[in-house]
Amino acid sequence: MAVKTIKVDYLARVEGEGAFSVTVRNGKVQKAELKIFEPPRFFESFLRGRQYSEAPDITARICGICPVAYQMSSVHAMEMALGIKVDGPLRDLRRLLYCGEWIESHVLHIYMLHAPDFLGYQGAIDMAKDHGDLVKRGLQLKKIGNEIMELLGGREIHPINVRVGGFYKVPKKRDFAPLTERLKWARDAALETVRWVSTFDFPERSRDYEFVSLRHPDEYPFNEGHIVSNRGLDTDAAHYDEHFEEIHVEHSTALHSRHRGAGNYLVGPLARYNLNFDKLSPLAQEAAKGVGLGPACTNPYRSIQVRAVETVYACDEALRIIDAYREPERPFVPAEPRAGIGMGATEAPRGLIWHRYRIEADGAIAEARIVPPTSQNQPSIEEDLREYVGGWLDLPDEELKHRCEQTIRNYDPCISCSVHFLRLDIDRG
Amino acid sequence: MAAQKSRILVIGVGHPDRGDDAVGKEVVALMQRMNLPGVVAEHMNGEIAALIDRIEGVPAVFFVDAALSGALPGKVRRIDVAKRPLPRESLAASTHGLGLAQAIELARSLGQLPPTCIVYAIEGAQFEVGAPLSGAIERAAQQVAEQLRQEIVAMDSPKVVGNA
Numbered sequence: 001m002a003v004k005t006i007k008v009d010y011l012a013r014v015e016g017e018g019a020f021s022v023t024v025r026n027g028k029v030q031k032a033e034l035k036i037f038e039p040p041r042f043f044e045s046f047l048r049g050r051q052y053s054e055a056p057d058i059t060a061r062i063c064g065i066c067p068v069a070y071q072m073s074s075v076h077a078m079e080m081a082l083g084i085k086v087d088g089p090l091r092d093l094r095r096l097l098y099c100g101e102w103i104e105s106h107v108l109h110i111y112m113l114h115a116p117d118f119l120g121y122q123g124a125i126d127m128a129k130d131h132g133d134l135v136k137r138g139l140q141l142k143k144i145g146n147e148i149m150e151l152l153g154g155r156e157i158h159p160i161n162v163r164v165g166g167f168y169k170v171p172k173k174r175d176f177a178p179l180t181e182r183l184k185w186a187r188d189a190a191l192e193t194v195r196w197v198s199t200f201d202f203p204e205r206s207r208d209y210e211f212v213s214l215r216h217p218d219e220y221p222f223n224e225g226h227i228v229s230n231r232g233l234d235t236d237a238a239h240y241d242e243h244f245e246e247i248h249v250e251h252s253t254a255l256h257s258r259h260r261g262a263g264n265y266l267v268g269p270l271a272r273y274n275l276n277f278d279k280l281s282p283l284a285q286e287a288a289k290g291v292g293l294g295p296a297c298t299n300p301y302r303s304i305q306v307r308a309v310e311t312v313y314a315c316d317e318a319l320r321i322i323d324a325y326r327e328p329e330r331p332f333v334p335a336e337p338r339a340g341i342g343m344g345a346t347e348a349p350r351g352l353i354w355h356r357y358r359i360e361a362d363g364a365i366a367e368a369r370i371v372p373p374t375s376q377n378q379p380s381i382e383e384d385l386r387e388y389v390g391g392w393l394d395l396p397d398e399e400l401k402h403r404c405e406q407t408i409r410n411y412d413p414c415i416s417c418s419v420h421f422l423r424l425d426i427d428r429g
Numbered sequence: 430m431a432a433q434k435s436r437i438l439v440i441g442v443g444h445p446d447r448g449d450d451a452v453g454k455e456v457v458a459l460m461q462r463m464n465l466p467g468v469v470a471e472h473m474n475g476e477i478a479a480l481i482d483r484i485e486g487v488p489a490v491f492f493v494d495a496a497l498s499g500a501l502p503g504k505v506r507r508i509d510v511a512k513r514p515l516p517r518e519s520l521a522a523s524t525h526g527l528g529l530a531q532a533i534e535l536a537r538s539l540g541q542l543p544p545t546c547i548v549y550a551i552e553g554a555q556f557e558v559g560a561p562l563s564g565a566i567e568r569a570a571q572q573v574a575e576q577l578r579q580e581i582v583a584m585d586s587p588k589v590v591g592n593a
Contacts, residue, residue: 061558112477125531128538135539143478157474
């Protein structure tokens, strides 16, 4: 039997570093493994013994691209443990902060990381030589996400203005004035982005995913809602652990997540979209319909379109929140430390992120658990490769490698949260 | 707040709370104390869109960033990126691989790279969260600030630049 190994030492345009291998025998994909070398749970140990109030700032440091997701899941978990409820303008400001992170993260992925796959470039730097205006539009759009983060979070990366109960300082209505005009431009640019990415050539691939995301009766989910799936799951953050388990696999030092008794599942834009299309704003729904996207989409290569639609939504929702904003009487809901357990689940740009904490009577964190979206998606990424790569085995090695990388990038994996080097090996046997 | 445009810009890049990654910010602080006419020195976290936006239309930009290349801690390299790209291993880890090196190359592709664009890369020793600057890196920061002062003063017609 001829032996052929394809090896890529560094997979670019993903968030972080790791390794991947595909083993092919007799013309079939036998094995696909995402290899992770470094455990992501350092922060969980780091949190133990620290005060509950420190969790948002500490967890924000886990990731430079989705710090809000970590902050939001941690504050919701802490507020559950402390028995406080944040609503009204403070709740809206949290949604606005999340809009900023979605815009930043989605636009980065669409323009800088994923679009080059569809247009045949090595990356955004090459793409910019031929499509400078498009890249400039992406950079400007991303920058408006940064500006929301800076205004509400205090700075554009690792925000420092979020606290349990709300914010250290809240903006005045007039502070939003310059942002409003720029957001209107951003919303139009996001609509153009939907149309632009819809001109791409999408591989026709699909499988029967279990989509898992939050669902809220009144809104497209950021911070709150039940955890639901398209296969009938309906639970909440407090009971997440009863439905999902983390397992250790030999080829990875990071844990994989599994729906107990059901197997792998998918979190992220595709899941949110399929489970919450009816909660998108009318403008975002129209944008989707305008490019032929219905309320259901099971082709992961079209996730770039869904991210673009969610970017429209994030701009639209940000404008709605700013328009309705009334400065709250106080920047945060005060809380007294008490012994308790709390869980929080929110929607990071790349999917559901769940935190659980046990705190002592003096407010010290006794236990911390964090399940990031990419950990949950790892088994689904592997299954996509097993399912989809088989149809491309007749391609030349370089094209096949590119297809594998593109398949991984469908998930916008934030491997930095858990991985430090990503290589791609294909062993054709 | 709208960033001030100037003719000569010194940008210190890096995370202020991660050990030697703060060296860019340290050099910026030293340059600000020098108060050179026409020179704006500021710290940025390295986010790609903000970096590209900041340097657009500025004739001369000097970046200072920590490096992690295996060289001796405190080693200083001056790289003229207007002439050639940064070596891939030059700089310390940035936010998801899209940091200073990519910003420079993207600016080059977009035709927005300043005519004078220099990177001072200072080899760091440790990048732990909450750690202070290492002694060798602190000394290197002072050396780079002085080198920058001399280089800027020696530039043609520095007096024509506006007030910082």
